[in-house]
Amino acid sequence: MNNLIKVGIIGLGRMGRFYLEEMQKSGRWNIAYICDTNPRSREFARKHSPESKVTNNEQEIFDDESVQVVGLFALADSRKEQIERAIRSGKHIISEKPVADTIMREWSAVRIAENSPLFSTVNLYLRNSWYHKLIKSYIRQGEIGELAIIRVCHLTPGLAPGEGHEYEGPSFHDCGMHYVDIARWYTGCNFKTWNAQGMRMWNYKDPWWLQCHGTFENGVVFDITQGHVYGQLSKKQTHNSYIDIIGTEGVVRMTHDFKTAVVELYGVTQTIREERPFGGKNIDELCNLFADSIQSGVRHPDLPTLRDSAIASEYAWKFLEDAKNKDLPAIGELQTLDRILERRRTMKNGYGLLQQV
Structure with a gap:
């Protein structure tokens, strides 16, 4: 002990x-x-x-x-x-x-x-995933030429409005700040311009779907699409989650089904398909890196910082505010949201279900 x-x-x-x-x-x-x-x-x-x-x-x-x-x-x-x-x-x-x-x-x-x-760190779990580390390695090797375009999509049924968000904000802040962070992680610089469009699904007060595109300070273009709106009442639930990175000479992309992640590289010297277990929230990796830091007395460089989290959070809020300042359509009815919440209370298998305490 x-x-x-x-x-x-x-x-x-x-x-x-x-x-x-x-x-x-x-x-x-x-x-x-x-x-x-x-x-x-x-x-x-x-x-x-x-x-x-x-x-x-x-x-x-x-x-x-x-x-x-x-x-x-x-x-x-x-x-x-x-x-x-x-x-x-x-x-x-x-x-x-x-x-x-x-x-x-x-x-x-x-x-x-x-x-x-x-030492301090925060759970920006995508940075600790094997697939994003592998993709970044391919980019550093020059396999896709110069990084030009980052496309991120994460659409699931997920947490519905009123479920467990409280102070973490709407879907694009609570969940979407992870994707804001990982796009910034790839470019190594901050956002320069952005244009966001949101949707108030089920007539809820906040947008529960949001798409934002724009540029980074180094000229890389991004688009991020996120929402917990993807077939909430479908008989069989599904999702759509990927990252698609386009360079001047090649592409690398990832998709997953929450069990297995697949990375595909179409590079200038290699064509590779790599498939491994998804890894979930990668909390094991975060805890091990932190334990290494405590025991060595040297903070591991792969640990996300509180500053990283604050930057991702701030831009996620900015993108939400940008969407709210434009036409923000509302489609659906709150009665549908009531049906969604009731279904999720009784579901045994689903996306982002709350644990029963």
């Missing part, structure tokens, strides 16, 4: 349980505390991690000087204050995204973390 990294988990909802499972499997973590305000989540913790101290008082974790790392997996409105407490108490941070509930508070959290020698 002395060689294990002592961690306190705050928030044992859907994402918190993923972290608990991966940390337990890795054999590198001593999960000393689990904190949640929901009695059913605490009951789950006692059952699945009996060696942990289960509490509803997060201050216990911050007060324990032996705890090296805190995992911040509760709602976004709690994270900025938790980041402050973690830094004051000398603890490294693994956070879910976004790192706060407003842009102003996100940038405050970034400044707090960056003014400390402690």
Whole structure:
């Protein structure tokens, strides 16, 4: 146990349980505390991690000087204050995204973390995926010539309005900021121009589908399409998810079915098709990189930063605001949304179903 990294988990909802499972499997973590305000989540913790101290008082974790790392997996409105407490108490941070509930508070959290020698990271899971790392490697090898166009699409039934978003915002912010981030990760620079169009599906107040295109500062063109609107009431549910990267000389693309991911390279010297397990949220990779950093004393360069998260969040909000300032059609009725929510409450298999606490 002395060689294990002592961690306190705050928030044992859907994402918190993923972290608990991966940390337990890795054999590198001593999960000393689990904190949640929901009695059913605490009951789950006692059952699945009996060696942990289960509490509803997060201050216990911050007060324990032996705890090296805190995992911040509760709602976004709690994270900025938790980041402050973690830094004051000398603890490294693994956070879910976004790192706060407003842009102003996100940038405050970034400044707090960056003014400390402690390590912090955030779950921008696409950066840790084998397929995006492989695609970036092909681009660096010059197989597609100069990077010119990035096309990203992620359409699923997914979380419906009113399900688990709260402070994380509409679909394009809650989920879509991952795709905003990965497009920026490929180009290595910030967005320059953008034009967004949204759709208020089922007459809901916020757009639940959004498409944005524009340019980066280096001239690369992008388009991102995201929405949890894809056949919510279809008898058999499906999805459409891909990245399509076009260079001056070749192309590389990826598709997945949430079980297997396929990368296809049409390069100047190689034509390759690579198929591997999808990898899910890649939390195992994030936790291992962070454990490596703690044990070596050197922050791993592949770890996303709180700044990366704040930038992706800010642009996702900007794209949403751009869409809201234009014609924002509403098609469908709220009664249809009621039927969707009722169906999802009773579904056993589906996209982005909420865990029953």
